Amino acid sequence: MHHGADIANPLGTPLYAPAGATVIHAGLDQPPNVFGPYPDFFGNTLLFRLDQSWREQPVYVLYGHMNTVDVSAGQHIERGQPVGTVGMTGIAIGPHLHVEVRLGGSTYEQSYNPDLWLEPLPGLGVVAGQVVTPDGRAWPEARLFLYRVEAEGSRLYQILPTYAADPGLRPDPDWAENFALADVPAGVYDLVVRLGGQLLTQRLTVEAGRTAYARFVVAP
Ligand SMILES: [Zn+2]
Structure with missing residues (x-):
């Protein structure tokens, strides 16, 4: 299970x-300020609370594994302001930014899933949805096959899993998704689920800057 988006x-x-946003924490992910599953997981960490709340709930963003953190707790930061640099502190194999979005609290x-909160880059969109049983229970760790539909035929773009069972990633309160994939080039796709002896397909149009949603109901 992974709670963030990794951007190398x-x-x-x-x-x-x-x-x-307002900076809540700027520095090491160590007691009494532990934000990961255990101390020093995120290394140099920046946690900030957005000025904009969502349905009166605070929204927090966490940057992990930073090389330098160039702002300090209590400081107000503006969109586009430099706040530090990409690193590989804490548990990181190579330099990347780990981004998380936390809602209602900062634990x-x-x-x-930050894929549903980050503004897509130009030309890219998001695919998200649910694989559920007829009574609405999420299917954990089912595999979805995303095919890009082109004039010369379809080709496999990505295989993505649904979220793990407890302690899986929390579904968004509105979307109630249990799968999501960001950075999908705009275009037409077939999303295929092969589960419980059934084969289900939905055609999706991914638009730049938007989320395309699919819901699959599969009996166990
Ligand atoms: Zn990560």
Whole structure:
């Protein structure tokens, strides 16, 4: 289980604030300020609360594994302001930014899939949805096959799993998704689920800057 989006970039690449926010923590992920599953998981960590709340609930964003953190707790930051640099501190194999979105509180357990919160890059969209039983229970760890439909035929773009059972990633309160995939180029796709002896397909149009949603109901 992984709670964040990993964005690989060279060591020292500048990081910017995505929106107006107040810095809650800037520094090591160590007691009494532990934000990961155990101390020093995220290394140099930046946690900030967005100025904008969601349905009166605070929204927190966490940047992990930073090389330098160039702002301090209590400081207000603006969209586009440099806040530090990409690193590989804490538990990281190579330099990357680990981004999390936490809703209602700032604990590790309150993280939601950041793929549904990050503004897609130009030309890209998001695919999300549910694989559920007829009585609405999520199917854990089912595999979905996403095919890109082109004039010359379909080709497999990505295989994605549904969220694990407890302690899986929390579904968004509105979307109630149990799968999501960001950075999908705009276009037409077939999403295929092969489960319980059934083969289900839905055609999706991914639009730039938007989320395409699919719901599959599969009897156990
Ligand atoms: Zn990560």
